[in-house]
Amino acid sequence: MAVLRNRAVFLDRDGVLNEERGDYTWRPNDFRVLPDVPGALRRLKAEGYHLIVVTNQAGVAKGLYGMDDVRACHEKLQATCGGLIDAFYVAPGHPSVSESLSRKPGSLLLEKAMARFGLDPAQSWMVGDRGRDIAAGHRAGVRTIRVGKPDPQDGPAADYYAGSLEEAARLIVAAGTSGKSASRPGADRDGWTA
Numbered sequence: 001m002a003v004l005r006n007r008a009v010f011l012d013r014d015g016v017l018n019e020e021r022g023d024y025t026w027r028p029n030d031f032r033v034l035p036d037v038p039g040a041l042r043r044l045k046a047e048g049y050h051l052i053v054v055t056n057q058a059g060v061a062k063g064l065y066g067m068d069d070v071r072a073c074h075e076k077l078q079a080t081c082g083g084l085i086d087a088f089y090v091a092p093g094h095p096s097v098s099e100s101l102s103r104k105p106g107s108l109l110l111e112k113a114m115a116r117f118g119l120d121p122a123q124s125w126m127v128g129d130r131g132r133d134i135a136a137g138h139r140a141g142v143r144t145i146r147v148g149k150p151d152p153q154d155g156p157a158a159d160y161y162a163g164s165l166e167e168a169a170r171l172i173v174a175a176g177t178s179g180k181s182a183s184r185p186g187a188d189r190d191g192w193t194a
């Protein structure tokens with residue numbers, strides 16, 4: 001078995017890295033990187049985290065746009081963030097078209113990245129703004145931060161809550177290398193800000 005010694009922050013895209021428009025975002029002109037994101041990514045990178053985007057893009061399966069459009073948005077993100085992101089994993093499926101293990105709340109995208117980069121789940125994190133992001137993180141065995149407030153109507157509770165990626169990055173740096181066993185899933189309110 002491979003030695004898992006690297007660590008990562010898995011990042012949902014829409015609503016965490018770029019503005020959530022309430023609709024599919026696939027034109028680079030509509031893809032607006034949130035202002036605190038480049039600094040937050042720099043901070044996490046400096047702490048030794050791989051930065052890995054895991055995103056559901058069901059609009060591909062629905063025929064609304066193509067993977068070239070997705071890539072163009074990701075190029076804009078990389079240009080804005082100084083190329084700090086190590087990898088992009090995209091789930092293009094949708095249950096209305098075909099089932100997919102990659103689509104969050106499935107954890108296959110995270111597991112692929114873990115195998116590729118030799119990531120230790122106990123030292124890794126998932127940051128997302130929806131319950132399915134948190135569910136995928138739980139399944140992969142990483143700690144979870146939800147950008148936003150607790151929402152019992154939308155998926156499982158996260159380990160921590162943050163108002164932005166910048167705040168999530170602060171939480172991650174503060175938790176440091178304490179490991180997953182040090183966290184109290186769903187019960188720790190230290191990261192909560194109303």
Ligand SMILES: [Mg+2]
Pocket residue numbers: 012013014015016128129130
């Ligand atoms: Mg999102």
